[in-house]
Amino acid sequence: MSTAPWWSEAFGADYVDVYPQRDLASARAEAAFLVEQGLHGRVLDLCCGWGRHLVALADLGLDVAGLDWSAELLARLRSMPEAAPVADRVVRGDARRVPFRDATLDGVVSLFSSFGYFGDEGDQELLHGIARILVPGGLAFLDVMNPAFVRAGLVLESRTERGGALLVERRSLAGTFVRKEVELQRAGVPARTWREDVRMYEPAELDDRVRGAGFQVEARWGGFDGSPFTPASPRQLLRLRRAGS
Ligand SMILES: C[S@@+](CC[C@H](N)C(=O)[O-])C[C@H]1O[C@@H](n2cnc3c(N)ncnc32)[C@H](O)[C@@H]1O
Numbered sequence: 001m002s003t004a005p006w007w008s009e010a011f012g013a014d015y016v017d018v019y020p021q022r023d024l025a026s027a028r029a030e031a032a033f034l035v036e037q038g039l040h041g042r043v044l045d046l047c048c049g050w051g052r053h054l055v056a057l058a059d060l061g062l063d064v065a066g067l068d069w070s071a072e073l074l075a076r077l078r079s080m081p082e083a084a085p086v087a088d089r090v091v092r093g094d095a096r097r098v099p100f101r102d103a104t105l106d107g108v109v110s111l112f113s114s115f116g117y118f119g120d121e122g123d124q125e126l127l128h129g130i131a132r133i134l135v136p137g138g139l140a141f142l143d144v145m146n147p148a149f150v151r152a153g154l155v156l157e158s159r160t161e162r163g164g165a166l167l168v169e170r171r172s173l174a175g176t177f178v179r180k181e182v183e184l185q186r187a188g189v190p191a192r193t194w195r196e197d198v199r200m201y202e203p204a205e206l207d208d209r210v211r212g213a214g215f216q217v218e219a220r221w222g223g224f225d226g227s228p229f230t231p232a233s234p235r236q237l238l239r240l241r242r243a244g245s
Pocket of ligand 1: 070073095110
């Protein structure tokens, strides 16, 4: 059994097939909302995946950069015609150690549960890293799960057939973590299995953590539709402002 951290193995080129709903069209709507809420200028998409939000934000006139750990997803990005405009704006790296100079970016986004992977210390390190590279008064948008929503609706097992592939997902809760064992079976290739193990943050705890990293919590929505956050909201989307002006 591999001793590598789960996040270094979970996100392969097949992410695009596993999550087809996380596409460029949805990214365009999400990016438009973020821009409406103040995102502007030089922006880093931390954990950018195959770059769908980078493309959408660049089309809205922002000066984008992306960082991701997955060599496979970055290769996929470089091979996808949709992502061609941002292919030279991405770098491979660890989200806890962002290779940008202090106070150089106007905005950082972390979208679709790309936070909660690294334990208490690592998650805090990541937040401090975001604060470090933002200009004083810069904005961060953090989009994570709403634990109450996850607990209320957890589907223990699902089997999805799509395009000749079978995706089996088994989910469980372990304290503050939501765990997923995934198997992807496709004709002609060996089945791929991986796990995901994401720490969920209650709103109050998340607020404490981001404040500890030097942010003010300016807004919390229940999703990219701008709905107010409630315990029934599918997501927690936070707008954070780095201290200073
Ligand atoms: C749930 S996906 C979200 C991707 C993208 N934000 C989106 O909305 O399509 C999480 C992403 O985090 C990346 N990731 C995981 N661990 C990382 C790390 N230590 N450093 C940088 N990226 C990481 C994965 O490769 C994956 O692309």
